[in-house]
Amino acid sequence: MxxxxxxxxxxxxxxxxxxxxxxxxxxxxxxxxxxxxxxxxxxxxxxxxxxMCPVDVVGADCRAFLSRLVANDVAKLTVSGKALYSAMLNEAGGVIDDLIIYFLTDTRFRIVVNAGTAEKDLAWMQAKAAEWKMDVTLTQRRDxxxxxxxxxxxxxxxxxxxxxxxxxxxxxxxxxxxxxxxxxxxxxxxxxxxxxxxxxxxxxxxxxxxxxxxxxxxxxxxxxxxxxxxxxxxxAGMNLYGQDMDETVSPLDAGLAWTVAMKDERDFVGRAALAANGQQQQFLGLVLLDKGVLRGHQKVITQQGDGEITSGTFSPTLQQSIALARLPLNVQIGDEVSVDIRGKLLKAKVTKPVFARNGKAVQ
The missing domain is CATH 3.30.1360.120 (Probable tRNA modification gtpase trme; domain 1)
Known part of the structure; x- marks a missing residue:
């Protein structure tokens, strides 16, 4: 049901x-x-x-717990109400979920996790809190x-x-x-x-x-x-969990390197794997130059090797088909590539992975 x-x-x-x-x-x-x-x-x-599932995190160890749990650094949260976007990783550096953390007080935070991953996320968080012996209480607020x-x-x-x-x-x-x-x-x-x-x-x-x-x-x-x-x-170039990333995909390969804070010595789940593996692919945009519609899992053929579309659609704002894709590291913005759509190779241009903001096209 x-x-x-x-x-x-x-x-x-x-x-x-x-x-x-x-x-x-x-x-x-x-x-x-x-x-x-x-x-x-x-x-x-x-x-x-x-x-979507809000999860309230309450207790003396909120900051220490979240500091180890996610790839972004909750130390950035110093003003009540400030929010932080981050990925929560597994030990292999794959994305368990992407989420938003709201700082309310040093002993009270709120996390909002994705609908389809809520039960998995909460179980993971509770297991880590127990493993690290942290003084935190996690309460889901969806049901x-x-x-x-x-x-x-x-x-x-x-x-x-x-x-x-x-x-x-x-x-x-x-x-x-x-x-x-x-x-x-x-x-x-x-x-x-x-x-x-x-x-x-x-x-x-x-x-x-x-x-x-x-x-x-x-x-x-x-x-x-x-x-x-x-x-x-x-x-707007915003990732969707399950299409643009999942537990097999590093945030570095999903255009989320900006959410991974590795400049300090803070330890977090997945850090060692990210440091060892580095970035394997880059996350860029595509605008279709021929007639057709870009969709997820279509193969992108470039001079530097093959890539794959993760999300694609027809853009009402641009009146063109657009996509987000993982492409080889040497592909450049402005390159012309080919997309395999049911056996036909159609031309597309590589762009920044943002197509429209504030009511206007930016490509």
Missing amino acids: LKKTILNAAHRALNARMVDFGGWDMPVNYGSQIEEHNAVRTDCGMFDVSH GDNALGIIAVQGPNARAKVWSVLPQAKAAIADLKPFFAAEVDQYFIASTGYTGEDGYEIMMPAAEADSLWNALKDAGVAPCGLGARDTLRLE
Whole structure:
């Protein structure tokens, strides 16, 4: 049986097209995926992301625990509300999950992990806490009496729309910088989006999610499904766990070297493997020059050797097919390569792995 978020009935009331997304019954669109995509780029849209799993980390050893657990350095978190993006690695240097860590106090952090990896992630974290004899308590906030709903509101008008619906929060969140969060009454409001647009991710008690969703809809915020979420994140060059990385892929080969802090002597799970293996491939963008659609697992043929597309789609903003790909280290931005699409070799140009941000194409 598929799992359902607290907003499942709201999606069905809007006649959303529902699909099985990693065991969750989720809306892929509410009519037009392209219109939903464009709403976020030009105005404002919202996504139900309550299938994501917040995990509260509480205890005297929070910092020491997280310092060893993830590849980025939580020592960077010195201001309450600041967030950090990182990969959590296995001993071989593969990505167990990519996640966001919010610093609240020295004894209280919040982590948000991906929907499909939540049980695995929590088991891994608990095992490491026990192995290292750390004074931390890990509490998932997706299921049960203390569950949280999560609604992402994204787009150039997202802030104003949220302020109109939650006027009591405006003073605390109006000037919220990217990758920060604020706690306002029962709301946890963050600026850590996944679309390349401005906006907020709002966590609230699950019982409050339906009323907030409807209030945002009444304020003119367009409901958006997983289809638009994927084209938006791909245009913004943002990785998707399970497609662009997994437990067999190093963050160095997934374009996430910037999230790996190895300049100091801090030990973390997977560090030794990263140091020993180094970077094997580079993570770059592709824009298709011929007619066709780029998709995951298509072979990319370059003069330096073969690579592979990890995510591909048609970009509504660029009106061209785009992709993220792992390519040989000597491939250069601007190179022309070939992509094998059902036996036909089509031309593509290598680009930086960001295609659109803030409503505009950047390629």
